[in-house]
Amino acid sequence: MKKTIERLKKLLNLLVEDNFKYFDRVKDPDKTLTTLFKELLPHLDKKRKLWVNKVLNLLSKYESFSKEDRKRFIKELHSVVTLKFNEEEIEKARQREIPKERILSPPEKLEKKRSYPIKAFFQPIESVKSLNKRRLNRLKKLGIETVIDAIYYLPYRYEDRTTVTPMAYLKPEGQFLVKGKVVKVSLFETAKKKKKILKVLLYDRTGTVTLVFLQEKVFGYYKTLFTKAKELKKEVLAYGQVKRESGGYSMVHPEVEILDPYKGKLEKLGTILPIYHCAEGIKQTTVRKDVQEVVKRVVPFLPEYLPEEIIKRLNLPGAPEAFWRVHFPYDEDAEELLAFKTPAQKRVIFDELFLFQLALALHRQKVKEEKGIPFPVTEELIEEFKKSLPFKLTKAQERVLKEIAEDMKKEEPMNRLVQGDVGSGKTVVAAAAAFFAAKTGYQTAVMAPTEILANQHFKKFNEFLKPLGVRVGLLTGSMSKREKETMYRAIKEGYIQVVIGTHALIQEGVEFKNLGLAIIDEQHRFGVKQRVELKKKGRMPDVLVMTATPIPRTLAMTAYGDLDVSVIDELPSGRKPVRTEIVFEDEREKLIKLLEGELTKGNKVYIVYPLIEESEKLELKAVTEMFHYWE
Template identity: 55%
Template sequence: MEMVDGEIENDYINFKRIVPIYSETEGLHQRTLRRLMKNILDGYADELRSPIPQEIVRGKDLIEFQEAFRRVHFPPDEESMEDLNLYRSDGHRRIIFDELFFLELGLAMKRRGAALKKGISFRTDGYLPEKLLKQLPFQLTSSQKRVLAEIKEDMEKPHPMNRLIQGDVGSGKTMVALLACLYGVECGYQAAIMVPTEVLAEQHYLNLHQWVEPLGVRVALLTSSIRSSEKEDLYRQIRQGDIQMVIGTHAVIQEAVQFHRLGVAIIDEQHKFGVVQRGLLKKKGAEPDILVMTATPIPRTLAMSIYGDLDVSLIEELPAGRMPVKTKVFHESTRGKVYRILEEEVRKGRQAFIVYPLVEESEKLDLRDASRMAEHLQKQVFPEFRIGLLHGRMKCDEKEAIMMEFKEGKIQILVATTVIEVGIDIPNASVMVVEHAERFGLSQLHQLRGRIGRGSYPSHCLLLAQSRSSEEARARLRAMERTTDGFQIAEEDLILRGPGEFFGIRQSGLPDFRIAHVIRDARILEEARREAFQLVQEDPELEHPLGLKEMLISRWRGRLELANIG
């Protein structure tokens, strides 16, 4: 029995049986919701159909679709309460399998469609990449060499490359991407690298420019901050093919940008772009090779299941000589100790970041902000050191000047917002202080930490948090102290945030999940993937059973390239 609003429920639906607990809406109580659901299932459950082939249903020992809904809402008395609450009942298993099967079926169809397209076959001796490698002051890691070989093999094939590079922060993904661009440039094509922030675009441009211009390759930076007159000139040079590599933000996919012969498109930090934006970059060329990169690593089997239409490469090792970063959580009462650690490092000749969640003071949030604190730190705390300020609202040339001064060591302490989250490479920086660390996500904290420890010096990541943080925030901070392994961090983040937010399901173009969870249901996900890919191999037009193709289109809500489906 269950007590509801002070009454004992004593009718047939609720008395002495396992009953579901629904999320309540004002004016609708549990008794009413259960009666409504009972009436709906009695009247319409038999109309529920799943077009998954019966041989798959029988082979996986799944119950019928209609029965699954009945058992989930009104379980038989012998059903285990634990299995129901952990989504392990036969009813849950069938519904979860259906959700994940249609996810994987869509990915299998997208992969098949890509394989049928005619792309560019890049046949090259690789003299430009080789020339660059000879002038670099470091060697590629064995992981980088393996991934580069996988990319070169893809680029030589007659259909477009669609490859995902996974690697922890600082593993050297950008260098691999640059070498891939040079394969394309060597064959007479252009390359584009799209990144999420202007600061990252500028950082990439400064590095790549100095590496490839001596090879005779012209590189341009394209962001929304560039003056209109300069943009027009850049557009003309890109259109005529005078510029071989373009590095930029969303500005790269503006209608005014027309490439002469785009052959390679790189998307950095791909989870920060929506599927539409990625599609727009692809359309800038005639089936260019696509390489997407992420520093939010996930287990390989999971990556293959979620990014199933992409080939997955993994850069597993960091460059030689990197020192591990020590991470420690501090509270307001120990702020003095944090400042002392920072000061000691700067006195040794090292540099430091201090990161804030806000640019300016907010009336709604009682948080320290970068602008005010930069002034306070310069006048009251570290008057003998030069402090710089960097945030996303600054003009392009201002940001570039600050970054250059920090890189050259003229600025000892850089106060910044999360614009420095990705791609900033300052080997001399050995300290990072993150203010209000409880406000940041786990993957974001790990990305920020990746800005230090890039040289041969021991480094410190100091997380300043409010003592009255939520349990979830404390769990994130404990994880940061416990490990520097990006894969462990990502897995914990996936568990804490859930798959929808972690993968950006809504902007990724993947179907939404109602009850499936890619970590909890990883085994079912792999089963669904095997069955879906096998089905597409045997029936590439999805002609049997009737309604399967229509259900696939409905589940993906038009987000599949339907031309691939026939």
């Protein structure tokens, strides 16, 4: 289906390109379109099938259309196919049409016990009495050291062995559960290699699937099983990966069970299997048994640790029930489960975020209790810096500068994030903070993610601070050994008041005489570890983080929960606004005229593509492919 859609889109793109420039050169497009739409038809959902049948009817009359009618028709086809014919969307639509039938084995029930204090769950995993040494070793190999580690060793996906898929809706390479009656059991030998193969043909009202068994040691068992099922006219369940063969669909060595209402619980099917991350040398089934053994033993004793008010307001299940259903799913909606949207999963996700925020709040409280450097930032000092600038600060810069100054005056260390678009003037605000520190006798370290950015900052900080008598230095990894040693000495002796650099700033050889302020540009490019390492270079220095990445307030609270957030939401005067416009494929002529106009004015044009080279997986244009087009 994917290749057919690609061919269809390429043909329609060619026909409408540059205002139908190549329209007359394409011979019999109606015949090619008819062939492609007919190829697509069996793979489409009902709504798209209905539309394609109407299109095929119109294509049969294509020759009787006038040239203008043909162009209108092709343009409409192009619009609909471009917007509505996406493999993923078609597949979703088809999935919604599949008749739903579920076969469920009795669930693993949670029997709640008297709750233990929450601290009991932070004990070593060895405290769970039923675990033998081999199981303990395997759990530790998975990184499970405490009881709570096992509870939070969550499945990363699920295998739905409860939802029956009619055979007409099977897809190659997918994992499916089918239900059908045995039509034929045949054991035969291949002509060339004389290898024996057992094949079992199953059917339901929509189609057939062949179960294939290649290991001779199981032939006797399965031949008897399926022959009896055929004789007794009993239905068979089979779960496995579907493959397409010349004769239809097949499953090689699937999991199978006879559907017998008098037998009771199914052993392998009728359940939703949680899939966990494994360690080397440990099978998935073993990991599942080990983790579920701990969960069975300890979750019944798990206390509810969230306030009742929150649970009621958000309509969340209790902690024991949530963790139980995540590890032992039963009748959850399969799509919701795979999308991690069941009530139990939502509760676990909420807990992770809530506890993370709680930990950040405690960390912030702890930081605020620490004794930092109270910089005597006066109005006179602020005015001295502002008067030295060749331009006037925007209201947003003034506001953020005031927030930074207030933070620096306090005894508790400053931890502030400054967010603003490129060109909004973050650097001048950071330079002001470095000036305040220098005037108080403290050094500033400015860490940038790349040498190019470090050099840019060095130039800018020098421009702002040199007229005020503040000495600025540069330290990067590409400097010679002699240059580095000279800079190390200047930093250690306090001669350099503001040092700009890359990761080189946190290397062992760098010692500050009196570091009071750390400025970090593009925080997301550095780990927390680097930030901590830079802070260690001084005695609880103030920290200022700058980023151009637009961060919504809620995300900022999560990602930078230990930082106060300031936003520069105003561009300096004279900066031109950015205009964004969407141009479609068939409007390329318009785009070329626009680009030619800019080049005629002496401006530069940058054309950016999402890929360097073509990709089979992504329908995106690549630089290597499009370079020749623009030459």
